Amino acid sequence: MVLSRGGTVSAAPTGVGPAAQLGGRAFVGYHPSWNDRGAPLGAIAGQYSHVMLSFARPDLMWSGLESGTWKGTGLEFSAPPDKVKEEVALLKATGAKVILSVGGASYGGWSTLAAEAGHDNQQIKNALTQIVRDLGLDGLDVDYERHAADAATVEEYTRVIQALREAVDAARPDGILALAASPTGSDYTAATGDEGTGRRSGSGGSAGRERMTFRRTVPSGPHAGRTVGELVDLLNIMAYDSGSNFYDQAVAYEQYRAIMPARTVVTIGMISGKHAWGDSILVNRIADATCKGSVNIADQYRRPSGASNSVERLADIVLAGKDHPLDGLMLWHVAKQPEITCDGRPPASPASIAEIVRAKFAPHTGP
Known part of the structure; x- marks a missing residue:
């Protein structure tokens, strides 16, 4: 079974693809276009339910397959567009959905796209629509990484999500x-309101931004009157961005699950090795969490945690959500190797993560 728009479920192609291996649950892998020589798309076929091609510019220009170039897209594949289209088709033949991720930490310039929301025949939206068609992709991914939650940011974020939905x-x-x-x-914060919960996260930057954005009403266009959150089919929490001192992935998953429509699939994000701005270390099993960074000290609300940052635990968190049988995990990124140890032992790697996820999510075949 595979995820389609609206959280509905449809039959996967014949053969053992990601959907069959994962019991229908999402296992999302972000594929870095700048590293396709070291990790070609074909090398990950059959491992992920969703593959995110990273990253396109928010002000994308697209010259079409016949141009033979990625100029203006932000993508850095060494192979030309027609060859990548062939690799996309091979991935899709295994049951995977292949999606173009827009933005990321390196690309800004969202204002023009935001201004196109609700309007027909717009340059960037048209280019995004055409590249999805030309490469045979299944959709787009909003990767808006402005670290703010002020009113202007929430307004722009609202418009960006609307514009990409329309594309x-x-x-x-x-x-x-x-x-x-x-x-x-x-999160609930002092700046964005605690909604009577009494919870006040100590996090800054983007804390509370999605909570505020997703409750807004789409102001114009074909989705006018719907909430912004209703436009999203698959939400991947970048849980690895917050380190281990004051963060617990279970709290983030619970909170996001509460503000998203039931049909939206939610995943918890993982990273192999250290993040550029995080101190957490992902290990394979709960029992492996013996080094600094592999255990969450406290959660977002400064409540003691002590829970492991392990693939096993994160899989168990989503598996416990019986009402959401498609929820799963996400990996940033599929080619990133850990290059560190945890008390002398290797931490989680893309290969070991995929192995545990397949075993955990595999459909039950016993009595």
Whole structure:
């Protein structure tokens, strides 16, 4: 079974693809276009339910397959577009959905795209629609990484999500809109309000941003009157961005699950090795969490945690959500090796993560 727009479930192609291996649950892998020689798309076929091609510019220009170039897209594949299209087709033949991720930490310039929301025949939306069609993709991914939650940011974020939803809809009626969410975007904060919970996260930056954005009403266009959160089919929490001192992935998952529609698939994000701005270390099993960074000291609200930052635990968190049988995990990124140890032992790597996820998510075949 595979995820399609609206959280509905449809039959996977014949053969053992990711959906069959994962019991229908999402296992999302971000593929870095700048590293396709070291980790070609074909090398990950059959491992992930969703593959995110990273990253396109928010002000994308697209010259078409016949141009033979990625100029203006922000993508850095060494192979030309027609060859990448062939690799995309091979991935899709295993049951995977292949999605173009827009933005990321390196690309800004969202204002023009935001201004196109709700309007027809717009340059960037048209280019995004065309690249989805030309490469045979399944949708787009919003990776808006401005670390702020002020009113202007929330307004622009709202418009960006709307514009990308419209671009996906124009490309294909069953298209998927995914979103890479801030690790603390669902938090309650002093600045964004605690909604009577009494919870006040100490996090700053983007804390509470998604909570505020997703409740807003789409102001114009074909989705006018819907909430912004309803436009998102697949939400991937960038949980690895917040380190281990004051963060617990279980709290983030619970909070995001509470603010997203039931049909939206939610995943917890992982990273192999150290992050450029995080101190957490992902290990394979709960029992492996013996080194600094592999154990969460406290959660977002400064409540003692002591829970492991392990693939095993994160899989167990989503498996416990019986009402959401498609929820799963996400990996940033599929080619990143750990290059560190945890008390002398290797931590989680893309290969070991995929092995544990397959075993955990495999459909039950016993009595």
